[in-house]
Amino acid sequence: MEKNPTWMAVVAGAMQRDDGRFLLQRRPLEKHHGGLWEFPGGKIEVGESPRNALVRELNEELTVTIDPQDLVAQAFAEEMPAGGRPGIVILLYTVIAWQGFPVAEPGAEIGWFGLAEADRLALPPLDKALVRSLCE
Numbered sequence: 001m002e003k004n005p006t007w008m009a010v011v012a013g014a015m016q017r018d019d020g021r022f023l024l025q026r027r028p029l030e031k032h033h034g035g036l037w038e039f040p041g042g043k044i045e046v047g048e049s050p051r052n053a054l055v056r057e058l059n060e061e062l063t064v065t066i067d068p069q070d071l072v073a074q075a076f077a078e079e080m081p082a083g084g085r086p087g088i089v090i091l092l093y094t095v096i097a098w099q100g101f102p103v104a105e106p107g108a109e110i111g112w113f114g115l116a117e118a119d120r121l122a123l124p125p126l127d128k129a130l131v132r133s134l135c136e
């Protein structure tokens with residue numbers, strides 16, 4: 001029997017501005033959870049550590065540069081496999097420092113939201129729990 005073939009490991013970053021707001025980005029419409037707001041991040045690639053995956057994703061998506069040591073484990077959440085889609089384990093890190101000004105990729109949208117406001121946005125189910133972990 002195959003061991004755990006159906007789970008996907010995803011990393012995401014919580015970037016907080018001096019005014020207390022967090023950066024969220026809107027998923028492209030054609031993707032799973034299209035149009036919903038989420039923390040920037042993505043899938044861990046083969047051979048990559050979670051931290052290095054997040055450093056890469058945030059550079060690709062937002063052009064910012066991050067030292068892996070500036071990532072602090074914040075929360076995790078999981079979604080069971082369903083409808084032929086793999087399960088997801090998502091690891092959220094707080095990004096305590098970054099270099100550069102976050103810029104969205106062409107076609108993508110980013111915004112800065114207070115936690116109460118973020119909680120009212122259309123979020124993927126896992127992100128509800130992740131946003132709430134930041135309120136604790």
Ligand SMILES: Nc1nc2c([nH]c(=O)n2[C@H]2C[C@H](O)[C@@H](COP(=O)(O)OP(=O)(O)OP(=O)(O)O)O2)c(=O)[nH]1
Nearest residue numbers: 010012032033038039040041042043088124126127
């Ligand atoms: N990046 C990100 N993905 C999330 C969040 N919440 C959540 O359920 N997901 C899900 C959506 C996707 O099924 C999966 C991540 O996939 P992705 O499409 O962002 O990853 P990626 O950039 O590596 O994808 P790809 O286009 O290169 O295939 O995790 C979140 O806050 N951030």
